[in-house]
Amino acid sequence: MDKQNMRRRLNAARSRLSPEQLRHNAVKVRETLLEQPWVQMAGLVACYWSTGSEPDTHGLVFALWKHGATVILPVLRDDDDLDWAVYDGPDTLAPGRRGIMEPVDTRRGVEAIRTAALVIVPALAVDRDTGVRLGRGGGSYDRALARVGPNVPTVALLHDGELVEDVPHEPHDRPVRYAMTPSGLTSLM
Numbered sequence: 285m286d287k288q289n290m291r292r293r294l295n296a297a298r299s300r301l302s303p304e305q306l307r308h309n310a311v312k313v314r315e316t317l318l319e320q321p322w323v324q325m326a327g328l329v330a331c332y333w334s335t336g337s338e339p340d341t342h343g344l345v346f347a348l349w350k351h352g353a354t355v356i357l358p359v360l361r362d363d364d365d366l367d368w369a370v371y372d373g374p375d376t377l378a379p380g381r382r383g384i385m386e387p388v389d390t391r392r393g394v395e396a397i398r399t400a401a402l403v404i405v406p407a408l409a410v411d412r413d414t415g416v417r418l419g420r421g422g423g424s425y426d427r428a429l430a431r432v433g434p435n436v437p438t439v440a441l442l443h444d445g446e447l448v449e450d451v452p453h454e455p456h457d458r459p460v461r462y463a464m465t466p467s468g469l470t471s472l473m
């Protein structure tokens with residue numbers, strides 16, 4: 285299946301998730317991640333601010349921030365590359381280019397992700413054999429993940445059924461090291 289059709293199918297499945305399922309999934313993902321020593325130890329975390337039926341990160345971002353981590357969130361640039369700015373509480377976000385909430389704080393530049401000790405990314409699906417992720421199609425995270433060092437844990441958040449075997453792979457695709465679903469954390473490489 286090509287990427288476009290796969291995105292359509294996965295988005296349709298996501299739109300069928302109930303608010304209860306989304307809440308349940310968010311709690312499982314948050315609790316499992318916060319149990320990991322390498323999550324607890326990360327001083328600078330790159331995450332994303334979820335929207336719609338994406339795996340919810342609002343509670344996770346808040347918990348990391350409360351725990352004392354610095355959390356940076358993406359700010360979508362006109363060229364679809366990702367700038368980064370620091371999360372400083374729920375009142376410091378405003379809608380960005382695609383309507384997604386972004387921090388209003390000073391932009392740290394596209395290279396800021398290099399300094400993260402942990403990178404948590406959105407994905408519609410991840411290939412369980414290769415770690416290749418399917419994103420929304422802007423290539424934003426392909427560019428951002430290319431700047432992340434090989435020893436930094438990268439985690440894609442998914443719903444159940446989104447860790448699959450057949451994600452189309454192009455040369456620019458950047459794999460992630462972990463897939464986090466409500467059923468658990470899977471190490472991919």
Ligand SMILES: Nc1nc2c(c(=O)[nH]1)N(C=O)[C@@H](CNc1ccc(C(=O)N[C@@H](CCC(=O)O)C(=O)O)cc1)CN2
Binds near residue numbers: 333382420422424
């Ligand atoms: N929560 C969240 N934040 C994120 C991303 C993301 O996937 N999720 N991004 C990840 O890169 C960047 C924003 N990029 C985005 C790219 C497309 C769409 C979007 O709504 N796309 C439509 C399809 C539009 C089209 O086909 O032209 C969609 O998915 O329905 C949203 C954000 C940075 N921040």
Ligand SMILES: Nc1ncnc2c1ncn2[C@@H]1O[C@H](COP(=O)(O)OP(=O)(O)OP(=O)(O)O)[C@@H](O)[C@H]1O
Binds near residue numbers: 430457
């Ligand atoms: N390093 C890059 N620089 C510029 N454009 C890129 C780069 N990597 C990928 N792209 C472009 O981005 C577009 C979308 O790529 P792709 O379909 O793989 O997105 P995706 O991985 O699903 O999305 P995302 O990375 O935003 O989550 C492609 O047209 C590709 O050429």
